[in-house]
Amino acid sequence: MVDLRRIQGPPPIQQGTPDQKKVQPDGNGEFAQALDKAKQDQPELRFSAHAMERMEQRGIQLTAGELKQMEYAVQTAAEKGSKSSLMLLDEKAFIVSVANHTVITAMGSDGLKDQLITDIDSAVII
Numbered sequence: 001m002v003d004l005r006r007i008q009g010p011p012p013i014q015q016g017t018p019d020q021k022k023v024q025p026d027g028n029g030e031f032a033q034a035l036d037k038a039k040q041d042q043p044e045l046r047f048s049a050h051a052m053e054r055m056e057q058r059g060i061q062l063t064a065g066e067l068k069q070m071e072y073a074v075q076t077a078a079e080k081g082s083k084s085s086l087m088l089l090d091e092k093a094f095i096v097s098v099a100n101h102t103v104i105t106a107m108g109s110d111g112l113k114d115q116l117i118t119d120i121d122s123a124v125i126i
Contacts, residue, residue: 044101045071051094051103058108060092066126073124074098082122089126098122 045067047055055061062070066089077085077098084104087094091109095117096102107115 045074045096045103046101047103048105051106055106058106058111060106060108062089062092066090069126070094070096070103073126074101077122077124080122084120085122085124086117086120087124087126095120 070087070089073087074085074096077096078101082098085096085098087096093107093109093112095104095106097104
């Protein structure tokens with residue numbers, strides 16, 4: 001059997017169709033608006049399976065307000081260049097992967113006593 005691709009070469013690169021719009025800067029500021037919207041769209045905070053398990057075991061619950069506070073704290077830590085952070089919220093502590101917007105583990109106030117926390121580059125007190 002003859003491989004036609006070998007004889008004919010690769011398929012030609014298709015040019016954009018006329019109905020496809022190219023992004024062009026314009027005087028209306030549409031690009032600036034889209035950029036501002038993209039900056040505002042922050043990824044929501046996720047919880048790893050391990051963190052969910054620890055929260056359930058330790059009876060740790062978060063209100064909607066506390067969750068918003070944590071999301072803001074993660075965003076602030078990211079802006080400062082943090083990669084992994086200890087976040088203290090009232091009597092609760094969370095280790096958060098700032099880069100991934102993911103809570104890695106959670107501890108209550110009783111779990112903080114005599115503990116050594118490593119591999120973090122920041123701490124945020126909320």
